[in-house]
Structure formats: structure tokens, C-alpha cells
Amino acid sequence: MAKPETKDQILNAAEDLFAEQGFAATSLRQLTAHAGVNLAAANYHFGSKDDLAKAVLQRRIEPINRERRQRLDNMSQPPTIEAIVRAFIEPALRNQQMDPGALPESRGAGLCRLLGRISVEQPLFLQEFMSEQFGELGKRFVAMLSEAAPGIAAETLWWRMHFTVGAMAHTLANAHVVGQVSLGACDANDHEGTLKQLTAFAIGGFSAAEVSR
């Protein structure tokens, strides 16, 4: 193997461009040009555009969910709503530094936007992929939340996780818009501040009284 970098360069470019423009709007030509590799390399290494998208996702979601599992494993008993919510949100929102060679830290921002996009754009395989990757972990989160908030039905907890995902995804995908529409009141570049705001909001949402039937 002459250049082991080619595959990673394609993945990096795909991550950047899918995050910026979305999946359907990004062409393989643009993508491979951006990666500095030949057009044919994308299909050679990944088979199809769809499978390339899957590979991009898998590389990113896996470590996030691994960290979530670890934090659930190490959680003190009984767990608090706050600790569970943070275990859910923080791994996704913080720029996680992986192997620094392949993934310079400047890539962190792009990653955030990517995660926002894919939670939303829905060529069906993406949705199924998310379900596979998250189904079992979601059950663990709901189970722990049930312990921490005994008055709340599982159905309600599932809904609230769903809403939290939405708030997360929208924040990640459109963080740059918040500052604009709020006329500068919000600073989207302050990642820790954004994280605190989102965490507080989600904790409030999870702590709300059960809805009336």
C-alpha cells in the first residue's frame, strides 16, 4: 500500500463537505477534488456514495457512543437526572480528539455540524443506521432515567430523549445562525457556553412534571 492516507483523506473531505452542504448536494467530483485524490478512488475504496456516507458516520458515532456507555457504566447510584443528561449530551457536543494525525483538532467544528446534518437528512439507510447504532444504548438511558425520575413514564422519557436529540442536532447544524437571529446576544463560538445552555435546558425538560393524560 503506497499511500494509506487516501481512504482517510476521502473520509475527511466527505465529513467536511457533507457537514457544510449536506449529502445530496455534495458530488463525488467535488469531494475527491477537495481530498486531493482521484475521482475513481472514492468508488474504489467505498463502493458507492451511500456506503461512503455510512463509513463517515460510523467513524464518528462509534467513539461517541463508546464514551456514553463508559459514563453510564461508571455512574454512581442512584444516578441523578443531571448526570445522565450530561452523559448523553457531552460526548456528542464536545470536540473529541481522536487519533490526532488523521483528525486535526480543527476538524472538530466540522464534525459537530456533520452530526447535526445526519440526524436530520434521511436517505433511509442513514435513519436505519442510527437506529442500529443507538437502539440498545437508548434503552439503557431510558432505564437509568426511570431510576432517577420515578414519577415519569418510559414513554415520556423516550419523547424527552427525542426532543433532546432534536435540540442537539439543530444546535450543531445551525449554531452559526443563532448569533445572527439573536442580533449578537448569543455567541455560537463559545462552545462551552453553548453546552451549558443546552444542558440546563434539557435538564429542565426532563425535570418537568409528567404530562396529564
Add this chain to the structure above:
Amino acid sequence: MAKPETKDQILNAAEDLFAEQGFAATSLRQLTAHAGVNLAAANYHFGSKDDLAKAVLQRRIEPINRERRQRLDNMSQPPTIEAIVRAFIEPALRNQQMDPGALPESRGAGLCRLLGRISVEQPLFLQEFMSEQFGELGKRFVAMLSEAAPGIAAETLWWRMHFTVGAMAHTLANAHVVGQVSLGACDANDHEGTLKQLTAFAIGGFSAAEVSR
């Protein structure tokens, strides 16, 4: 004008297909075939695919924001967080019945998904369009929320509105996935139930204590 319906049929088809597949993934060919009109009619009536998307949005967002303004106008003093949150969410989530001829009520569900998609897919003109349509109204919402929750900074209120939009958009766009991932615990077809869940979550989020600095 032989058929005054053509324009509306194109708008209806565009709404359905953009909601199902997204903007970039929907072709004018598919769209006009679905509408039962000629391919050229789309460009004749709307000039371009982009402008067609704008027309679809405008037809739907305008009445929602009109209802929001009315509800803010008629709000009792002092307003409660709950009333404001409901004035924000309900017009967007409820299937609003407009002129029944052009828009059969069966179209309501599709509309919801469309609104979810567009808040998220971001050919730039869409984002700008949303800012234009919502900037002034957003200011009114933040101002009222400041009255109802005097301890919360405007910045925090803007963030919380942003998160609420995200939860709303994700719920509308991906409502069908909730039932699946929760293994049937959540019923996405129960629109009033979903609305209650979302409202309770958002009220909880807005009622959370101010984040520490």
C-alpha cells in the same frame, strides 16, 4: 386561464415531496409527474426550483406566524411561560386547515414534516428566508418571555427558543422514527399527545434556573 389549479398542484406536490425526500433529492421531473402537470410548467410558473421552494415555504409559514402574532396580541398580562410557549409551538404543530379546496386535511401531516425539513436543510436562501420571516417575531417572543421569567437573561432565552425550534423540527421531520426506536412505547400518530409532550418539555426547559457564569 384554463386551469387555475396547476400552480397549486405544483405547490402541493412540491410540499409533499420536499417533506418526504428533501429539497436537493427531489427532481422537477418527479415533482411535476406527481402533480400531474407538464415538466415545463414548474419553470413557467415559478422561474426556478429555488423560487418554487420559496413559494412553498411562504404559503405555509405566513399563516403560522400570523397566528403566533395574534396570540401574542391577545395575551393576558402578565403572561405566563406556559402561554408563551404554547403560542410558539401550537401554531406550528397543529395541522392548520387553510382553504380546504386547495389543501385537503390529509395534507396536514406532510406539512408538518416539510416544516421540519426546511428548518434544517440549508441552501442558504432558505436560512435567510427564515431569518427574514421570523426575526421580528422572535424579538417579540423574547421580550414577553423576559416579562414572564424576570430572572433569565435575554441570551439564555434566545438559546432556549433555539433549542425549542430544534426539538420541534426534529419531532416534525422524524416523528415516524420515535415509535420505532422506542419499540412502540411512543405513538407518533397521536398528534395531540405529541404536542402535549413537546409543550411540557419546552416549558420545563424554559423554567430551568439560569446557567451559572
Add this chain to the structure above:
DNA sequence: GTCTATAGTCAGATAGAC
């Protein structure tokens, strides 16, 4: 206003030399 026909462009994918 509505249609057919087509121009002009760009897409994803592949064959085959190196």
C-alpha cells in the same frame, strides 16, 4: 397557458492501462 423536444450540464459508476 400548455405542451414537445432538446440543449447543455453534471451526476455516479466503471473499464482498462499503468
Add this chain to the structure above:
DNA sequence: GTCTATCTGACTATAGAC
């Protein structure tokens, strides 16, 4: 593994008959 060259098909948009 990498490249050039190309196939095949789909797209948006428009010109021009009716």
C-alpha cells in the same frame, strides 16, 4: 492502488409549436 477516459443516465432550463 491509482489514474485517464468514458459510459449511461438524469438533471434544470428553455425554445418554439399550438
